[in-house]
Amino acid sequence: MSGKVSSSADPSHSSGVISFLLFSLIQQISQYENNGQHEEINTCFGAGTRCCSPYRSGPSDCGKAAGTACSCRATSCSRRRDASGPKDCSCTATGSDNPATGNRNHVSRSRSATTHCCPTAGNNAAIRGDRGEEEDSGIHALVMENVTFRGWAAGVLLVLIIAEMVWSWRNNKKVYRVKETLANLGVMVGFQLTKLLFTGYQLALLGWAYRYRIWDFDASWGLFVICFVVADFVYYWFHRISHVWRPLWAFHLTHHSSTMMNLTTAYRLNWFSAVVTPFFYVPMALLGFPPLMIALSVGLNLFYQFFLHTEAIGKLGPLEGLLDTPSAHRVHHGTNRLYLDKNFGGVLMIWDRLFGTYQPETEKVRYGITSGFVSYNPFTLVLHGFVDLFRGKMKSKE
Numbered sequence: 001m002s003g004k005v006s007s008s009a010d011p012s013h014s015s016g017v018i019s020f021l022l023f024s025l026i027q028q029i030s031q032y033e034n035n036g037q038h039e040e041i042n043t044c045f046g047a048g049t050r051c052c053s054p055y056r057s058g059p060s061d062c063g064k065a066a067g068t069a070c071s072c073r074a075t076s077c078s079r080r081r082d083a084s085g086p087k088d089c090s091c092t093a094t095g096s097d098n099p100a101t102g103n104r105n106h107v108s109r110s111r112s113a114t115t116h117c118c119p120t121a122g123n124n125a126a127i128r129g130d131r132g133e134e135e136d137s138g139i140h141a142l143v144m145e146n147v148t149f150r151g152w153a154a155g156v157l158l159v160l161i162i163a164e165m166v167w168s169w170r171n172n173k174k175v176y177r178v179k180e181t182l183a184n185l186g187v188m189v190g191f192q193l194t195k196l197l198f199t200g201y202q203l204a205l206l207g208w209a210y211r212y213r214i215w216d217f218d219a220s221w222g223l224f225v226i227c228f229v230v231a232d233f234v235y236y237w238f239h240r241i242s243h244v245w246r247p248l249w250a251f252h253l254t255h256h257s258s259t260m261m262n263l264t265t266a267y268r269l270n271w272f273s274a275v276v277t278p279f280f281y282v283p284m285a286l287l288g289f290p291p292l293m294i295a296l297s298v299g300l301n302l303f304y305q306f307f308l309h310t311e312a313i314g315k316l317g318p319l320e321g322l323l324d325t326p327s328a329h330r331v332h333h334g335t336n337r338l339y340l341d342k343n344f345g346g347v348l349m350i351w352d353r354l355f356g357t358y359q360p361e362t363e364k365v366r367y368g369i370t371s372g373f374v375s376y377n378p379f380t381l382v383l384h385g386f387v388d389l390f391r392g393k394m395k396s397k398e
Contacts, residue, residue: 001216002320007216010362015036021035024213027294028062029231030127031146035358036375043188050106051281052187066082070181075080077326078304079346080281085134095283115333118135131173136293140256146366151347155305157263157306160307161262161263161264163311164176164262164263164312165183167312168312173311173312174259174262175260175262175310175311175312176262176264177260177372178232179376180258180259180260180352180376181262181264181308182376183250183268183375183376183377183378183381184258184264184267184268185264185266186220186270186321186378187254187267187268187271187378187380187381187382188264188267188268189278190271190378190382191267191271193267193271194272194274195273195274198274198275199274201274201275201278202277202278202295203291203292203295203314205278205279205282206278206281206282206285206291206294206295207285207291209282209286210285210286210288210290210291211284212286213285213286213287214286214287214288215287215288216288217289217290219290219293223289223293224293224297225292226298227284227285228297228300228347229279229348230289230300231233231284231294231301232297232345232346232347232348232351233351234281234284234354235298235301235345235346236344236345236346236348236351237280238280239252239345239346240336240355240357243344244341246389247281247389248276249385249394250385250386250394251270251273251276251367251385252270252273252385253274253384254268254270254381254382254385255270256368256369257335257369257374257381257384258367258368258371259364259367259368260367261309261310261311261330261333261367262309262310263306263307263309263310264309265309266306266308266309267306268381270382270385281294281298283356283397291329298347300345301346304346304347305329305347306325307326307348308325308326308328308329309326309329310326311326311330312326313324313325313327315327316326320360321349321353321358321360322348322350323347324343324347324349325349327360327361328343328345328349328358328360328361329343330361330365331343331360331361331365332344333365333367334365334366334367335366335367335369335370336363336365336366338359338362338363339359340370341357342357342358342359343358344357344359344394349375
């Protein structure tokens with residue numbers, strides 16, 4: 001029966017969409033991380049104004065009439081961590097204000113030999129039309145690819161949940177209970193809403209750390225694979241600490257409080273976990289992994305874990321102990337003494353085997369937390385851990 005559930009999504013289509021998303025992301029990162037060793041044509045505001053950025057070879061002062069061009073060759077502008085930001089060419093009018101915009105300073109990016117860096121009265125409209133649209137289209141394309149992927153993923157998840165419900169009903173497995181399912185869906189809706197609030201904050205924090213990175217890596221498939229593995233390693237420790245340190249357990253017990261194991265349990269996630277999660281990935285940004293690549297690695301890790309929250313799939317033979325499987329994750333959700341604080345890996349089980357937290361499924365799992373049933377109210381489920389923590393009732397991890 002497990003085959004029916006697992007085959008609800010077309011694997012080839014799934015891998016194709018994910019591959020397209022990864023390729024697009026790496027392509028976008030490559031554009032922004034490019035060294036930019038090209039000639040740039042800037043236009044003077046007039047005599048005495050600056051033509052080239054201080055970080056580009058060529059004349060710093062025009063000495064020419066307004067509207068004439070001077071040539072600047074890119075040096076290390078794209079790699080500098082200066083006031084104008086990484087990869088930015090800073091153009092400053094030192095003698096007179098820009099008549100077109102009223103600004104003395106203008107920051108922009110250079111991508112081609114014909115790119116203008118600073119707008120003037122004569123070329124301002126053309127710059128906005130050519131350069132602005134080029135940059136905006138790249139960001140817009142990445143956003144639209146993400147929206148498309150999310151829409152496709154939501155459709156697949158819904159089909160799988162319905163398939164699991166049918167499987168449970170036909171086989172009398174009783175893995176769904178109406179109140180429990182509605183509680184899970186209520187928590188999921190709240191979690192999706194809070195993502196709108198916290199996504200910018202998470203990327204901003206990683207972006208800030210990335211400014212002080214130790215190394216500069218060229219974006220590639222190889223780098224993404226390394227980033228994904230490192231992110232899974234970080235997730236292992238974040239997950240493990242969340243089980244043994246009471247402040248983080250206050251967030252995480254929302255997920256473990258479900259007394260049933262089904263696909264809707266996967267999104268029983270605390271609405272405020274996004275406040276603390278990015279801090280664990282800051283070291284990756286400091287090492288030089290691009291924030292968007294980190295975000296995608298973590299996102300795919302969590303997407304993979306959705307499929308682990310089910311009883312419809314049994315043990316997967318040689319994959320057990322290598323990858324996180326439904327069997328391994330059922331153990332993680334168990335309140336059995338044998339199963340407490342085991343199997344923390346997101347995708348890989350090698351971390352659990354290395355650090356002594358791996359446990360295969362050997363007895364029937366009892367789900368939930370050791371203190372028992374909490375509530376069917378989504379707000380209570382999200383806030384229960386914090387209330388116990390601040391009231392001093394959380395004597396130890398439940």
